[in-house]
Amino acid sequence: MVKEIFLKIIKEINRIESLLKNLLNYARPSRPQPDFISIHEILEGIIKISEFSLKSPTEPHRIIKDVRFVKDFDSGIPKIYADPAHIQQVFLNLVLNAIDAITGKGTIYLKTATTPDGYIQIQISDTGSGIDPETLNMVFNPFYTTKAKGTGLGLAISKRLIEQHNGTINVSNNPEGGATFVITLPVKQENQEQEP
Numbered sequence: 186m187v188k189e190i191f192l193k194i195i196k197e198i199n200r201i202e203s204l205l206k207n208l209l210n211y212a213r214p215s216r217p218q219p220d221f222i223s224i225h226e227i228l229e230g231i232i233k234i235s236e237f238s239l240k241s242p243t244e245p246h247r248i249i250k251d252v253r254f255v256k257d258f259d260s261g262i263p264k265i266y267a268d269p270a271h272i273q274q275v276f277l278n279l280v281l282n283a284i285d286a287i288t289g290k291g292t293i294y295l296k297t298a299t300t301p302d303g304y305i306q307i308q309i310s311d312t313g314s315g316i317d318p319e320t321l322n323m324v325f326n327p328f329y330t331t332k333a334k335g336t337g338l339g340l341a342i343s344k345r346l347i348e349q350h351n352g353t354i355n356v357s358n359n360p361e362g363g364a365t366f367v368i369t370l371p372v373k374q375e376n377q378e379q380e381p
Contacts (some may be wrong), residue, residue: 200290201318202355215269216331217267217268217349217350218270219266219267219268220266220267220268220269221264221265221266222264222265222266222267222269223273223321224262224265224272224297224305224370225258225262225297225306227269227272227273227276228256228257228258228276228295228297228307230273230275231273231276231280232254232256233296234277235252235254235277235280235281235284236254236292238281238284239251239252239284243366250284250287250289251289251290251291251292252284252287252291252292252293253291253292253293254292254293254295255292255293255294255295255374256295256296257294257295257296257297258295258296258297259297259298259299259305261299261304262297262298262299262305263299263372265305265370265371265372265373266282266373267350267370268346268349268350271350272346272350272351274342274343274346275343275346275354275368276307276309276344277345278339278340278342279343279366280293280295280309282339283309283310283311283313283363283364284311285313286311286313286314286315286363286364287312287313287363288313288314291312291313291363292311292312293309293310293311293312294308294309294310294311295307295308295309296308296310300369302370303372303373304352304369304370304371304372305369305370305372306367306368306369307367307368307370308365308366308367308368309361309365309366309368310359310364310365310366311364311365312359312361312362312363313362313363313364314362314363315362315363315364316356318358321356321357321358322360324340324356325340325341325343325344325354325356326341327341327380335376347368347370348362350370350371351370351371352367352368352369352370352371353368353369354367354368354369355367364379
């Protein structure tokens, strides 16, 4: 009984700590520490982390949710000059949100492409329930959430981090169900160093 109470207290402390960290990140995001990064390597890492989150913490062989990842990576994508921690945070937030949106069984699609005007695009789509069309334009607003335990800061912080990299992030519902987030990032930045 005492152990359960302590575990609940620790869980609540962690939740409050996470909320405060998100508030600080939104109010005062850290300055980007750019380097030459491979978008595909970051996405591969996110898939591994996400697959691990789909397993039961007490029984690792048991899958909690049946979510499949499908990759469509453009092999010609160059490395970009960006903060790896910021980009990873954005991708992880989008993939975990996609997992939350899927009930039962579903698929998350990750697609990359190069645009003719010197940008790369990353699409993260899911086969979940999609976003209410009336609130679609509000998802990047701070503190807007449809989750019972959400803070409404994840997408707002993601948008700010992408804008710090002179990029854009947009969302739309898929005709067949689910939602697609599209991130567009420049291959080159004005303050870019020479690639080693």
